[in-house]
Structure formats: structure tokens, C-alpha cells
Amino acid sequence: MKKRKDYLPAGHLGTKRMGELAELAFMYRAASEGIGVARPYGDSHAYDFLTQHGRLLARVQVKSCYTLTNRRQSGFTILARHRMSRGGVAYSLEDIDFIAAYVAPCQTWYVIPIEVLKSISIRLHPGLCPGGKTKRAGAFYETYREAWHLLKEPQASETPEHKKHDAAN
Numbered sequence: 001m002k003k004r005k006d007y008l009p010a011g012h013l014g015t016k017r018m019g020e021l022a023e024l025a026f027m028y029r030a031a032s033e034g035i036g037v038a039r040p041y042g043d044s045h046a047y048d049f050l051t052q053h054g055r056l057l058a059r060v061q062v063k064s065c066y067t068l069t070n071r072r073q074s075g076f077t078i079l080a081r082h083r084m085s086r087g088g089v090a091y092s093l094e095d096i097d098f099i100a101a102y103v104a105p106c107q108t109w110y111v112i113p114i115e116v117l118k119s120i121s122i123r124l125h126p127g128l129c130p131g132g133k134t135k136r137a138g139a140f141y142e143t144y145r146e147a148w149h150l151l152k153e154p155q156a157s158e159t160p161e162h163k164k165h166d167a168a169n
Contacts, residue, residue: 022064022102033148046095054153064102075123111147
């Protein structure tokens with residue numbers, strides 16, 4: 001039996017286990033939203049999950065945060081990068097379509113399209129009102145709080161008229 005590390009309190013899960021719990025939470029929440037979820041074999045892909053809603057497929061990387069950054073800064077920080085021993089490489093459109101960021105203390109999800117990322121470091125503020133006007137760093141991502149609709153195929157009523165016309169011909 002493996003001995004617990006002395007510096008970890010009893011019951012401490014560790015970052016790997018907390019990440020796994022966030023992935024389970026993503027599967028549950030996405031499925032609850034009517035989104036199909038599949039996990040690729042192994043861990044050599046940049047994404048954790050493939051999602052499907054209708055004909056819409058998306059590659060999703062799940063990230064999570066369990067603590068505030070520090071007392072001097074507000075918000076929760078998530079790093080949108082490939083895990084490497086030193087530093088890391090930012091995700092690109094070649095790798096994934098969305099970051100699903102879970103802020104565990106607030107039980108809040110952010111579904112962020114990769115093309116809107118401004119840097120590797122994402123600061124999230126779940127206490128702000130969605131779409132609220134603020135100069136606080138990271139408030140940009142509040143638009144994507146609980147944005148599960150981004151992983152869903154648009155309804156027929158939401159489809160632009162020219163696409164309806166093209167489909168009819």
C-alpha cells in the first residue's frame with residue numbers, strides 16, 4: 001500500500017484526482033444538457049472529450065480550479081495550455097475547439113471557444129453578473145459562463161435564412 005505524503009493533509013485528493021473529478025463533472029453536466037460525450041482512448045490527444053449535439057461535433061479540453069489565485073488578485077486562474085514539465089504551449093484551433101473551465105468552489109462552468117482566448121492565463125470571476133460591465137481583468141470571459149448552448153447545434157429557428165434556402169434546394 002502506498003504511503004500518504006507527509007505534507008498532504010488526510011483526505012487531500014491531489015491535482016490529478018481533482019482534474020479527474022472535474023472531467024466526471026463535465027460528463028455529467030454535458031449529458032444533462034442533452035449533449036453526447038465521448039472520451040478518446042488514451043491520453044495522447046490535446047482534448048479530453050468529443051461532444052456531439054445533432055451534427056455538431058466539438059473537441060473539448062476540461063480545466064479546473066479549486067482555489068482563488070491569491071489575496072491580492074480577485075478571481076480564479078486557469079491555464080489554457082498543454083501540460084509540460086516546464087512552461088507549456090498554448091492550445092490552438094488545430095488542437096481543440098473549446099476549453100470547459102470548472103470553478104469548483106462556485107460550481108460554475110465556462111464554455112470558452114478557443115478562438116477568443118487572449119492568452120494562456122484565463123482569469124474567471126464567477127461572482128460577477130453575466131455580461132456585466134466592469135474593468136476587472138478577466139471579465140471578458142463572463143459571457144461564456146454556463147454557455148452550454150455553444151456545444152449544441154442551433155435549432156432550426158436559429159438557422160439563418162440563406163442556409164434554410166440552400167438546404168431546400
